[in-house]
Amino acid sequence: MDADGTDRHDLSELRPQPAGRTRRHVLAGLAAASFGVICSPSCTGALAAAALPFAEIADGIFVRYGVQEEMSAQNGAAIANIGFIVGERSVAVIDTGTTTQQGAALKAEIARVTDRPVSHVIATHVHLDHCFGHGAFAEEIAAGRIANVGHHKLPQALAERGGFYLERIRALSPDFADTRFIPPTTLVQETATIDLGNRRLTLRAWPTAHTDNDLTIEDARTGTLWAADLLFSGRIPVIDGSINGWLSVLEDLGERNAARVVPGHGPVDTTDTAFARERAYLAALREGVRAAIDAGLGIDETVRRLADLGRGDWLLFDAVQGRNVVAAYTELEWE
């Protein structure tokens, strides 16, 4: 345990744990939550987001899949995968979504599934679609009942971008006016462990890759790796950190042989297919940009030349490719 943090929030310091519900209760709650809400055509975005179902992707691990679209009022800005992991004593939340409504829907789902308390809210990185639903847990965080966990560089990233992200979210819909962000105070330097009660999670703070504050969570019991935006499945990866760093982190993640990987976007990967695909895209992009730089092309020419590089059937390709080329170019031109 070399982190500045999570072990300080040993669960023995938290409030007494109520008796857990049975697995039958859990499954019944899940079914009700998954099928009980049907959105009418007049649904607002916030309601639509609240109606998105959760899936139990492994024993006690619940994921709400985001839609594979750009954020909008219509989709409730619910575009990222978020969820939670249930231990015998308590629950860890992993990402809270874009808005307080999404955080509240997540909280309601936890209450339907179990009566065990939330002990940790973990942010996987700074992006607005992942950790701006923390407001739903503000009271418990402020009271010290929930540890607010993140990469050691996340507070700085939120200080730099949080205000801008809030403007973007609030511009989508007046429904999102109460959205806020809450910087983590339990910081992971390299690795940290959390024990939810016979359920040990290992948190890892990575060097710059997708962003400079990427955090992954591994659940030893099920062999599940929650990679968040270090893995994009279906939707094209977005480079907001370092293409070299990301490719290097992917090598390390690939060696972990997880039984399943929860990406930040898209379906759970049990075959390493999504990892391989992402790696191939990033590697081809790096090669293409290096060749353009070697040929003396400027950024604009390189963007044009590589407009279709690696297109495949990635979703949202045209919205992101130019930005990825620019990010890679500005990093690689100094090699």
Ligand SMILES: [Zn+2]
């Ligand atoms: Zn992201």
